[in-house]
Amino acid sequence: MQQGNNIIDKYKTWLRLEKSLSANSIEAYLTDLDKLIRFVESEGKDFATISYQDLQQFVAQLRDIGIHPRSQARIISGIKSFYRFLLLDEYITADPTELLESPKIGLKLPEVLTVNEINDILDTIDLSLPEGQRNRAMLEVLYSCGLRVSELISLRYSDVYFDEGFIRVEGKGSKQRLVPISETAIREIKNYLLDRNRMVVKKGFEDILFLSRRGTALSRIMVFHIIKQQTEIAGVHKNVSPHTFRHSFATHLLEGGANLRAIQEMLGHEKITTTEIYTHIDRQFLRKEILEHHPRSRRRE
Secondary structure, eight states: OHHHHHHHHHHHHHHHHTSOOOHHHHHHHHHHHHHHHHHHHHTTOOTTTOOHHHHHHHHHHHHHTTOOHHHHHHHHHHHHHHHHHHHHTTSOSSOTTTTOOOOOOOOOOOOOOOHHHHHHHHHTSOTTSTTHHHHHHHHHHHHHHTOOHHHHHTOBGGGEETTTTEEEEEOGGGOEEEEEOOHHHHHHHHHHHHHHTTSOOOTTOTTBSSBOTTSSBOOHHHHHHHHHHHHHHHTOOSOOOHHHHHHHHHHHHHHTTOOHHHHHHHHTOSOSSTTSOOOOOOHHHHHHHHHHHOGGGSOOO
8 A cells, every 4th residue: 555655646746736726625635536546446456457347336336325415425536636637647547437427406506795795794894893894894895705715814905005096816736816905805804903093913923904803814714613603693694715705705706796806817717617727817907897886996975
């Protein structure tokens, strides 16, 4: 099994360097791959000798033990990725996953918050609490800029260009992009900075914008918890997560008439579809699009 471990280590490096995946994504890929590893060992075979029929049996076992079709599809996608790596590195000469099909799953659209629901969530934040203004500024940025939760917690103070009205965001694969930020979000950040400047900040976190009460960066779990708690307080009966704010950002822009490619760039997606190439858009045009079409950029009475 020593050779198998070496292959897994090389695959992990390939995912990180060639596919530019985050540590969380790599861990998910390896967790799913471990299911195949246990199956391969139980069959007395190895990666190079496993056949298409063996893989069909593996998928059938996933189905038999009650793995959800969406999870089956994710596991199969990971296995296909692993065998592409094996083929590219010449561990195998033929890909047994080539004809392997994923289960049919219905399209499940994420929840979308209305503008009123967004306002209710933000307006019911208790600003008398030490973390109140931080949470308000944080959720405002999450919605106004359509950030991923990982992008939000790693956002740096030095990446906020207050005068220009942009933030610099480091997305998947360490790719950077400039995203327009609304005047409302800028105002909330400035209000939060009055509290932040009085905090004792731990070494190494001096430039992180949104800090925990310990003076360190917030965790993903903490942001999820804050959103869940605030949603309940606001009486919004939807399954809301950080991604809900991101999806609502894009949906509201689209409904307001924003250019689809502008939304694509602001979200940090390289492609609108798998067949369209990345399109560069003028930065001022991006700012014009978000200021004209995002509801948070309009003055609230």
